[in-house]
Amino acid sequence: MDRKILLDKIDIPGIRSFGVFQNAGGYSAVEKALTTMSPEEVVEEVKLSGLRGRGGAGFPTGMKWSFLDRKSGKPRYLICNADESEPGTFKDRFLMEKIPHLLIEGMICSCYALGVNTGYIYVRGEYKYIIGILNEAIREAHANGFLGKDILRTGYDLELHVHSGAGAYICGEETAQIESLEGKRGNPRIKPPFPAVVGLYGCPTVVNNVETLANIGFIVNHGGGEYAGYGVGKSTGTKLISACGNINNPGVYEIEFGLSVREFLYSDKYCGGIKGGKALKAVIPGGSSVPILPAHLILQTASGEERLMTYESLADGGFVSGSMLGSGGFIVFDEEACIVRNTWNLARFYHHESCGQCSPCREGTGWMESVLHRLEHGKGRQKDIDLLVSIAGKIEGNTICPLGDAAAWPVASAIRHFRQEFEAHVEAAVCPVSQIH
Ligand SMILES: Cc1cc2nc3c(=O)[nH]c(=O)nc-3n(C[C@H](O)[C@H](O)[C@H](O)COP(=O)(O)O)c2cc1C
Known part of the structure; x- marks a missing residue:
């Protein structure tokens, strides 16, 4: 259960450069796709692979590609979503920094499959140094005939452009990202129409995550069937997990779907257990936007089955006793962490990042932040706890x-899982952990 697809070449010295990447087999997928496959055949392999979007929602990539309007007569676009602003998620940064040509190779194959001649990489503005790395990778690909006009003398033309985000989490949402690329404020659009029909500049557009696109080279080279042989069930392939918090080995790991959460958390190959030998209290398994789970529910489902690192197993139990794989940001809390303080911290983030278009979000995130602030600072009332549940319910x-x-x-x-801790803050009129009041 530890086969690799994305990071198998990561330790080769100089793998960031075109020459070393190509010597290690890189760009063979572009040659194969452009010279031996039709665009439709590439799409079919991606469908067969079962690849699901790695940006958070897990939507099947091949199906998304098949929705792209190819009959409009307008140009089509591919946008690589490299905004990565989700708290706890830092896997795309790792890929782009260490092995940028894997993304460029995947994008060329994807653009070819989609009939796209112009693609964009929308990079989180704070990843300034990565913009330089990507631009250099694009320059090298150009210089070696893998981008530009008449690629590999096949008659296929493609240009890729890197676009810097401006520091807003909302610009990771695909329609806000399209607005932002068009030079406007990044406010999400009402859907439908979906980007596959009306996207960038009013043209059919696919938006895919960095990790999703980095998988395409392997699928082209080895076939969708072989890719689907990795992982379990409908969680095919591998997943990059960024692990952080109170663990011994924070970092980015490539896991094959199906690994148990227990092994991921406690094995020295991955997180290496809880720092200082303390007990595990909770985990947010998929970046800050998914439900938190207490220790007993992250290790086992409510029905007593071992919890696995898959889309299905992490969601087992729905929102009563389950969570989501999300973007793969694995945030670990030990027994001394204050859940109220953490929840207030996240509420502050979402309030700050709400674009303000929708009243429930604009107003509700502010109310949640201020109620959580007073709870954490010992000024809360018991009825504040149900008030928070009510506000959250009105936003959702x-x-x-x-x-x-x-x-x-x-x-x-x-x-839902830590109500007593909220009540204890009210009873003690102080945060029992930090003693803040
Ligand atoms: C507020 C918000 C922020 C998001 N941020 C990101 C992001 O940083 N990167 C990303 O790939 N997807 C992000 N998404 C999901 C995108 O809207 C979109 O679903 C994704 O890029 C599709 O790519 P995929 O199908 O390859 O996963 C975000 C969604 C929301 C609602």
Whole structure:
């Protein structure tokens, strides 16, 4: 259960450069796709692979590609979503920094499959140094005939451009990202129409995550069937997990789907256990926007089955006793962590990042932040706890984009699983952990 697809070449010295990457087999997927496969055949292999989007929602990539309107007569675009602003998620940064040509190779194959001649990489503005790395990789690919006009003398033309984000989490949402690329404020659009029909500049557009696109080279080279042989069930392939918090080995790991959460958390190959030998209290398994789970529910499902690192197993139990794989940001809390303080911290983030278009999100995130602030500082009332549940319930499902849900779920789940800790803050009139009041 530890086969690699994305990071198998990561330790080769100089792998960031074109020459070393190509010597290690890189760009063979572009040669294969452009010279031996039709675009439709590439799409079919991606469908067969079972690859699901790694940006958070897990939507099947091949299906998303097949929705792209190819009959409009307008140009089509591919946008690589490299905004990565989700707290706890730092896997795309790792890929782009260490092995940028894997993304460029995947993008060329994807653009070819989609009939795209112009692609964009929308990079989180704070990743300034990565913009330089990507531009250098694009320059090298150009110089070696893998980008530009008449690639490999096949008649296929493609240009890739890197675009810097401006520091807003909402610009990771695909329609906000399209607005931002067009030079406007990054407000999410109402869907439908979906980007596959009306996207960038009013043209059919696919938006895919960095990790999703980095998988395409392997699928082209080895076939969708072989890719689907990695992982378990509908969680095919591997997943990059960024692990952080109170663990011995924070970092980015490539796991094959199906690994147990227990092994991921405690094996020295991965997180290496809880720092200082303390007990595990909770985990947010998929970046800050998914429900938090207490120790007993992250290691086992409510029905007593071993919890696995898969889309299905992490979601087992729905929002009563389960969570989501999300973007793969694995945030670990030990027994001394204060759940109220953490929840307040996240609420502050979502309030700050709400674009303000929808009243439930604009107003609700602010109310959640201020109620959590007073609870954490010992000034809360018992009825504040149900007030928070009520506000979260009024945001969820009532906004244009899922940022509202992302703000509501951490609060609702923290209270669902750790209500006594909230009550203890009120009773003690102080944070029992930090003694803040
Ligand atoms: C508030 C918000 C922020 C998001 N941020 C990101 C991001 O940084 N990177 C990303 O790939 N997807 C992000 N998404 C998901 C995108 O909207 C979109 O689903 C994703 O890029 C599709 O790519 P995939 O199908 O390859 O996963 C975000 C969604 C929301 C609602």
